[in-house]
Amino acid sequence: MTDFTAREREILFYLLTKSEPVQIQEIAEALETSERTIQRERERLGQTVAPFQLEMSYIRGRGLQLSGDEGHKRELREALLLSHRQLPSAEDRQVELAYRLLQEEGMIKLQALAHAMYIAPSTISQDLEQVDEWFCQYALELKRKKGLGAEVIGEEIDKRRLLVSLIFTQWDVLSFYRFLQGHVDQLPHLLQIHQREWIEAINQSYAVIVPLTKQQDISDRLLMRAALSLAVQAIRMDRFPMVYELKAYPLEILHHVDTLQQRLPYPLSIAERQWISEELRNFQQDQLETGEELVIRLRVKRLIEQVSLLYGEAFMEDRALEHGLVSHIMSYTKQNIVNPSYVIKQIEREYPRLFDAVKQAAEFVFNDQTFADYDLAFWVMHFGAVLSKPLPKIPYRVLVVCSAGLGSSKLLMNRLRQEFTELEQVESSSLFGIGRLQLKDYDFVLSTVPLPDISQPHLLVNPLLPKEEVERIRKLLVSLPKSFQAAPRQESSGWLDLSRLEELVKTARQLSDAFSIETISAQTEGLEEILLEISNGLVDKNVTSSAVQLSTQLLRRHEMSGLGIPGTRLALFHGRDDSIHRGGFFIYELEQPIELLGMDQAIQPVERMLVLAAPEEATDQLLQLLSSISGAIIENDLQTHQFEYGDIHQLRQILNRTFRKVIERELQPVEQPLDFSL
Structure with missing residues (x-):
């Protein structure tokens, strides 16, 4: 097996996902190291990849490139994967x-x-x-x-909980079992810092805890945690004493603590008895603890890294993917799954190679946990969402509100233009000046001071616009339903375009006729399942040809930014995709509320999902009408309330009024002098 240094692995992992030369600065930033470190590794990297018949070349002005046959690159990927455990x-x-x-x-x-x-x-x-x-x-x-x-x-109790979670990130159940069979080399590197102490404590703790498990059906993972918790206690109790906090525990747990006390070779204080009581509660819980989030997050990072190598796509660069997978794995249950075999077949048909890559990576990273194929099918949706073709950039109009002086507003406006080239129109105003402006003329508002309640999307930002503020604005841009913004219209010559008008009326009627309100069963759990069920329904309506492609597109919108409308029970999902045949607006009532991220980045319960969909190559008339619907949702409080609770008759009336305004704007005469000259 080829030996790689940790730094070599990181650089090669990154370069294997790139087909073009990569600047040294870009590699350094991605790997959170210095350019000098990358330069220092260049010559050794060339020697490392040479046995794989690959070449590491530096192209002046363009950067590093890993060149060679795809088959040889695949061999390098496999070698890197095999070296993962050792380094x-x-x-x-x-x-x-x-x-x-x-x-x-x-x-x-x-x-x-x-x-x-x-x-x-x-x-x-x-x-x-x-x-x-x-x-x-x-x-x-x-x-x-x-x-x-x-x-x-x-507090010591919190330090111990973190310690146990840190150990779980490095140790799986199978290796723990082998360690107990006498294979000391299975002890993770983390615990080899005080190897003898940990070996003695873990073996002793396991011998004490095992008799308690004979009468109960306890998972291997919980048994491992109980043994580690006792080992952590044995190692730390003298140096780091616990502080007792008055709490009540079930009699069964107190009985177990008494039994453990009799088997332990050392006495326990009241505070230490409480630590055991807290940990034994896990035996009565069949769910992931909050402490598992750290374990899941680090393993998800490794999962993304492995899938990137196996599939040959730079998934590691996508932050939203990591967040989406962690949230899904933490909240997803296998109960009440709707027709799992059907789901698997859909995902496998759309993403066959990606499904295999995710399955192989999951077996490698989560080797102490078993995930069924229908679990992995929904993971594939998250990866597939990254592969969805990004929507084209559309010009945005933004208003900057600042009362700290002209200098601050200019500074913020200049930073905006540097970071967001898609901003077509950037204007500034004082806080008192916004009352004289038509805020509906702007796509969103950025302010350096708190604003009164306004209907337009807005953010409070630092005028220096640091990196985290740029990310917040980027999320806001993605959340805006500008994928339906019609192309800028040319100035009218005064001549009524009857063909355009006919197309506008025809499209409005089609949208109105196709509009529906449907109910999603309470048995459909998890956002991924809900979106797939919605998309399957739209396949039946001949709106889209691919339920998986549409659902991954909608899921991508959610992963990039919040889609819940703040202060409501609504979420607005919207997107354009080449799998969509015709545009439409649909509402789905959820029998069971779902927690989703809102546009204000706060978690909110959602009971109605609004879906706007359009083909990738949509007509200007369709985009114009869909855009008018998204605006109508938050036009006023009464209308928002009707979108939340109204029936199909009430909402068809709103659509009719909204479409009528669009058509009337089309009919507005443009004053032109009459020409009677011969």
Whole structure:
């Protein structure tokens, strides 16, 4: 087996997903390292890929390129995959950093951490930014002092919970079982820092906990967690005492604690008995804990990496994909699945190679958990959504509101033009000046000061527009239903275009006749299932030829940004796709509410899903009418309420009024002087 360094693996993983030369700066930014590091690795990379009959070349002005036959690239991918278990990734390094911080009392110098982990202090500083979020999830604070180091602040019970989750990111059930059979080499690298202590504690804890499980049907994963929890207690109880918190526990749990106390070779304080009580509750829960989110997130990153290699697509660059998969795996259940074999056949037919890649990667990354094919089918939808053809950029009109002075507004406007070339019209106004403007003339509003309630989409932003603000604005752009914006019309000559008018009226009638309100059964759980059921219904209506392609397009909209309309029970799904034959507007009432991300980035319950769909090559008239529907939804409070609760008759009346306004604008005369000259 070929040996690769961790850095070589990262660079080669990245280059294998690219067909064109890649700038050194781009590689460095993607891998969160320096350009100098990439330059230093260039010569060694060439030597590494040579046995695979591949060439690593540097093209001046264009960057690095991995060249060679696709078959040889596939061999390199397989070799990299096989080396994955032996060599730590960046995530493994960050897990070890978090683990070492939790083992320390008080402040620890970053230089000492860097020396212990054989990495540069600058890398430690970068990794601390990454792991800070993990500590926050467990109500812990990562406190840093310049020149002194870093320290974890928080309760011991939360530190122990994080420790157990960190171990789970590095250790699967099969390796744990082999370790208990005497294969000490199965102990993860993370625990080899204090190898002898962990071996003794885990074996002792397992021997104590096993008799309690004989009367119960407990999963291997819960048994492993119980053993690890006892081991963590044995190692930490003397150095890091627990603080007791008054709580009530079922008699059955208290009985188990008494039994464990009798079998343990050391006495337990009341606070330590509480730690065991908290952990034994897991035996009565058949669900993922909040602590599992860290485990799932790190494994999803590896899953995306593996699928990228197997499929040959740069899925790793897509942040929305990671978020979507984590949310899906954390919330998805196998119960009440509707016709799973039918779902699998649909996904396999649309994405055969991708399905195989996801299945193979899942077996590799989640080797201690079993996922059925219908689980994986919905994972494939998330990957397939990334492959959906992106919608063309449409010019946007934005209003910038700033009361801090001309300089601030100019600064923000210049930053906007730099970051968003699709912004066609950027205008500024003071807070008091917006009352004199027609806000409906703008697609959205950005403000450096809090605004009164306005109907247009808006965001409060920093005038310097840092990176995170750019991401928020990008999400807002994606959430806007501008995929239905009609092309700019030419100035009218005063001549009534009867053909255009006829097409407009015909399209309006078709949209009105096709409009429907349908109910989605409470047995359909999860957004992916709901979108697939909706799309299958639209296949029956001859709106689209591919339920999978349409549902992945709609899912992509959701993953990129929130689609829930704030303050309502509505979500607006919209998209254009080449699988769509004809446009339409449809409403789906959910018997069971679903939690979705809103346009304001807050989670909200949704009970009605509005779907706007159009062909990729749609007529200007269709886009104009669909755009008018999206505007009508939030035109006023009464109309929004009717979209939330109205029946089909009430909503057809709204559509009729909305279409009438569009047609009347078409008929508006343009004053032109009459020419009587001969």
